[in-house]
Amino acid sequence: MFDINTLIRKNIKELEPYSSARDEFQGKASVYLDANENPFPNGINRYPDPLQQELKNKIGSIKPINPNRIFLGNGSDEAIDLVIRAFCEPGLDNIVSIKPTYGMYKVCANINNIEYRDVLLTNDFLLDTDALLKKTDNHSKIIFLCSPNNPTGNSLSVESIERTVSCFNGIVVLDEAYIDFSQQKSFLEKLATFPNLVILQTFSKAWGMAGIRLGMAFASEEIIGTLNKIKYPYNINILTQEKALEQLSLSTEKVRSNVSQIIQERKWLYDNLLQLGIVKHLYSSDANFILAKVVDARKIYNYLCDKEIIVRDRSNVALCEGCLRITVGTTDENKTLVRALQQVEIYD
Ligand SMILES: *Cc1c(COP(=O)(O)O)cnc(C)c1O
Numbered sequence: 001m002f003d004i005n006t007l008i009r010k011n012i013k014e015l016e017p018y019s020s021a022r023d024e025f026q027g028k029a030s031v032y033l034d035a036n037e038n039p040f041p042n043g044i045n046r047y048p049d050p051l052q053q054e055l056k057n058k059i060g061s062i063k064p065i066n067p068n069r070i071f072l073g074n075g076s077d078e079a080i081d082l083v084i085r086a087f088c089e090p091g092l093d094n095i096v097s098i099k100p101t102y103g104m105y106k107v108c109a110n111i112n113n114i115e116y117r118d119v120l121l122t123n124d125f126l127l128d129t130d131a132l133l134k135k136t137d138n139h140s141k142i143i144f145l146c147s148p149n150n151p152t153g154n155s156l157s158v159e160s161i162e163r164t165v166s167c168f169n170g171i172v173v174l175d176e177a178y179i180d181f182s183q184q185k186s187f188l189e190k191l192a193t194f195p196n197l198v199i200l201q202t203f204s205k206a207w208g209m210a211g212i213r214l215g216m217a218f219a220s221e222e223i224i225g226t227l228n229k230i231k232y233p234y235n236i237n238i239l240t241q242e243k244a245l246e247q248l249s250l251s252t253e254k255v256r257s258n259v260s261q262i263i264q265e266r267k268w269l270y271d272n273l274l275q276l277g278i279v280k281h282l283y284s285s286d287a288n289f290i291l292a293k294v295v296d297a298r299k300i301y302n303y304l305c306d307k308e309i310i311v312r313d314r315s316n317v318a319l320c321e322g323c324l325r326i327t328v329g330t331t332d333e334n335k336t337l338v339r340a341l342q343q344v345e346i347y348d
Contacts, residue, residue: 002196004222007087007141007170012230020233022050048238051228055241058248064189065218071227072236076177076202076215080144081108082227083198083217087141087171088114096135097144098127100151100317102175105144115139121319125152125283127160133167143168146175148182151314151325153285155184165194171223173198178287180206180259181266188218195220205288206259209247212240262288266328272338273326279341280322289327297322300344307340 005013021035038045056067073079088095094115097105101118109116117140119131132143143164147156165172176199179186187199198219204210214236217227266285273279273292278300281293294300297315301324304311312325328334 002169004195004220004226008226009085009087009089012086012226015229017229018233020047020050022047023233044238046238048234048236048241050233050235052236052241055236055245055248058245059216062248062252065191068221069191069218069224071217071219071224071231073215073217073231074235075204075213076175076200076217077104077108078231078235079198079200079215079217079227080104080173081112082230083142083171083173084108084112084114086223086226086230088112090114093139093141094137095142095144096132096140098132098146098149100149100314100319101144101146102150102177105173121149121152123319125149125154125319127156127164129160129163129167132164136168136170140168140170142171142173144173144175146177147184148178148286150178150287151289151291151312151317151320151323153283153287153289153291153325155182155286158184161187162190165197168196171196171198173200175200177202177205180255181263181288182286184286191218191220195222198223203244206262207247207255208258209244212243214240214244262328265331265334266290268331269326269328269334269338272334273341276338276341278344289325291320292324292326293322294324295322297324300324300341303344304337304340309337309340311337 025034035047037047052072055072056070059070060067071079084095090113094117095105095109096117099118099120106116117135119128119135122128145156145161145164147161148154149156161174174187174197176186179201187197191197191199198217201216203212203214269290270282274282278295279292280295283291297313301311301313314320314323314325
């Protein structure tokens with residue numbers, strides 16, 4: 001039986017968390033003299049709600065999730081860091097993940113002095129669950145999976161994710177940053193089945209709010225409680241909370257139409273890139289970017305830079321040799337890119 005209490009670090013379990021003024025009094029009052037704030041109103045003179053209840057309720061009305069199973073972080077990066085700090089003992093425990101994938105899992109592990117192990121995806125970028133599980137030992141506390149995966153763009157199979165979550169006796173973090181662009185369904189509705197699953201989503205991609213730094217983690221109430229216990233008290237500032245509420249109220253339809261436009265543009269970009277002589281292979285994408293194998297990635301990257309078009313050079317990444325990662329832009333941006341690539345001349 002999976003028991004969260006045996007997984008949480010001892011010092012975290014025993015931690016007496018900081019109790020803020022807003023933790024100790026939560027109702028509505030007319031005079032607030034408890035937090036040493038400046039009393040003159042300017043819209044931001046008060047501390048924000050430390051648990052972002054209104055925003056979580058709003059998210060709960062849009063996604064199939066109970067608000068008490070939501071953690072909000074200063075970007076997904078905060079959630080990644082906190083999950084590591086909650087469960088991994090520095091210098092002792094380890095994390096297992098896939099390769100290639102999003103770089104922050106490894107960086108956060110390194111910052112926290114946690115050993116990071118990874119297993120190569122197959123040549124078609126799929127997860128070898130057996131190889132992954134074989135990398136784990138008694139000190140493996142977290143497995144990080146990313147689906148759709150960055151930078152490969154494909155989704156991992158539902159079966160391979162499910163088998164990982166059910167066979168591993170630790171936390172599985174499933175990063176769904178690109179789920180809104182995918183054919184595949186989110187694991188959100190399966191959360192109740194898996195007490196060791198943490199799902200990450202973000203407002204940075206489909207929701208178009210990378211600038212406000214807001215990431216979500218969905219998990220059991222116990223896991224969410226642990227993250228809340230160790231986060232900075234006021235981790236999501238008032239401007240971010242208000243902007244997110246505003247956007248969520250006015251634009252679920254708008255978000256849906258933006259996403260379907262990006263998916264259409266992805267198809268256009270795919271078809272048009274495929275026509276180019278410099279493109280050797282395009283990997284199919286379930287995300288808002290395309291991984292393209294080209295004849296001379298570094299040269300084409302530099303050529304595009306000269307034209308003030310910036311893509312991501314992933315040619316030094318395992319299994320992505322010779323590849324550029326291209327984000328799907330607006331119709332005009334995508335046309336500009338393709339036009340520039342039509343004119344590239346590679347003669348060695
Ligand atoms: C972009 C991205 C995120 C989002 O990170 P934020 O900190 O929320 O902006 C998370 N995971 C992956 C794999 C990403 O590519």
